Amino acid sequence: MSPHPDPRSAVPGPAAGPLADDALAEEIELYADVVVAASESDGPLAESDLDRVLGVDDASGGAAPAPRRGLGVGDGAPTA
Numbered sequence: 001m002s003p004h005p006d007p008r009s010a011v012p013g014p015a016a017g018p019l020a021d022d023a024l025a026e027e028i029e030l031y032a033d034v035v036v037a038a039s040e041s042d043g044p045l046a047e048s049d050l051d052r053v054l055g056v057d058d059a060s061g062g063a064a065p066a067p068r069r070g071l072g073v074g075d076g077a078p079t080a
Helices: 022-040 047-054
Strands: none
Touching: 022 047
């Protein structure tokens, strides 16, 4: 009689294809941009700075610059 394998020791195989979640990837990039901006700031981020980093409209109705993509640590300015 052969022993039954322990199901807890089974390792799942690789996924059938690449895992992609574009919405999650975008949220992670935005979060990283906020963390970088906060780490480069001497104090709490002003609401206008946070809006700029996130690329949201400013209070005057004009569109803020698009948020940078990638971490570009050290430059502090968004890139288009």
